[in-house]
Amino acid sequence: MADSISFPVGARSRQAARIVPVFLPFRGCPCRCVYCAQDKQTGAEGARGITRTLRGAAAAVESQPHPCELAFYGGTFTAMPGNDRRACLDLLLSLREKGLVSAARCSTRPDALGGSALSELRSGGIDLVELGIQSFSSAALSASRRGYDRRTALEGCRAVQESGLGLGIQLLPGMPGCGPEIFLEDVRTALALHPDCMRFYPCLVPEGTVLAGWLAEGIYAPWSLEETVSVLGRALDLAWQAGVPVIRLSVAPESAFDAAVLAGPRHPALGALIQAEALLQAVERAAASLGRPPRQIILPRFCQGFLYGDHGVLRTRWGSLGLGPGRISYHDGGMAVLS
Ligand code: SF4
Known part of the structure; x- marks a missing residue:
């Protein structure tokens, strides 16, 4: 019988460098996913030209007291028009050369990594790619109309790692077709890949989405808050045991987005509730x-x-x-x- 047992319970989130986000809502996305409201989620609702967006990003970086991390979020970075992506990477390289940016990441889909996408990211100054995997279950991916299957999701993760870039895996517990057991299996699959970080985004129903229609028709029901806390608590505990940081446990607070959420497990302290449960x-x-x-x-x-x-x-x-x-x-x- 052991006298004492030591075990991991996560870590205080300590960012090596402040992240300056560059939101590019829906840019490069092949479709609008059934649950997605990136325009409201990122607070970047207006269709801003890429030049204006990047000018704002450069000003935000220059105002930082220390070198920061630049992050291109909100769309499918590797499927954006080449000129737009080049403009992003040119800005990144110039900020890195000036010593103002010390790291960079982008988000994209696992089915948008063909051709020279990953080598372009590496030579363009990106260190880590966050893949919007959402689920490794082909059935859940099909029910959510993601347009790819488990095999593509796994191949995407491996391709990022083999390219020498860091890998982040984003999962969407509670999306259509993804019940608690499927999500926990997704977490085990993701952890077996040893990603550098993960994010869990419990599925919400923003107005104006296909999912809002499915909710009204009774085709879809989101997870309750209690179920979300319990299941994500289990998932977070698994990640702690595997030593993989989970850097988000819910969509970040954003007033336009919160006002547009029709249903789903939303709570101002959801992350803390999940940590407590874990x-x-x-x-x-x-x-x-x-x-x-x-x-x-x-x-x-x-x-x-x-x-x-x-x-x-x-x-x-x-x-x-x-x-x-x-x-x-x-x-x-x-x-x-x-x-
Ligand atoms: S979920 Fe991702 S790929 Fe789908 S529309 Fe939103 S940003 Fe684009």
Whole structure:
């Protein structure tokens, strides 16, 4: 019987460099996906010309006190018109040469990596590619009309890694065809690829999308908040065990987007709720393998902020493990220690 068990519970998100986002909503996208409202999600609703967008990005970078990371988000970067992509990469290279940008990433689809796309990104100063995989299930991808299958999703991930670029994997739990079991299988598949980071975007229903129509017709129902917190908590715990950072657990707050959400698991502190659930699931698992009631737990200090969930709803579950407030303490280490 072990005297104590140490286990990972994530890390305080510490960005090596501030990220300056360049939003290019829908640019290069082969279609508008059934759930997607990038224009509202990114706050870049108006159709701005690429020159104006890049001028704004350059000004934002130049105003940073330290070298930053530049990120091209919101569209399908590798399928944008060549001139637009070249303009983005030219700006990136010039900012890198001036020492103002220290890293760069872009987002794209796994079925838009053909030809010399990846070598162009590498020579153009990109370090990491985030793939909007959404699911590795062919059935879910088909139900969501993504236009590619599991094989293409896997090949896309491998192609990014083989090109020497970093890989980010974005998943969309709760999208049409993606129930909890499929999502957890997606997470296991993604973790087996050892990506550099992941993002989970629980599926919401923004007005004006195909999904909003499906919701009205009763063809689609989003996950509840409770189910989302429980399932993503499990998924986050799996990522902690695998040592893969999950850098987002929900769509970032954006007033135009929030006003347009008709249904789905939206909560201002969703990320913290999921972290709290993941932490508790990790502790419950460790307590089960301890083989006796735990005496105390020492947690990394950053856990203090989210430990008990929304309005303390998790206090009872902590208490039923025998870990009331007097038995929980904090340290500066990165692991939880249960004894
Ligand atoms: S989900 Fe991605 S590929 Fe689909 S429309 Fe939105 S940005 Fe484009």
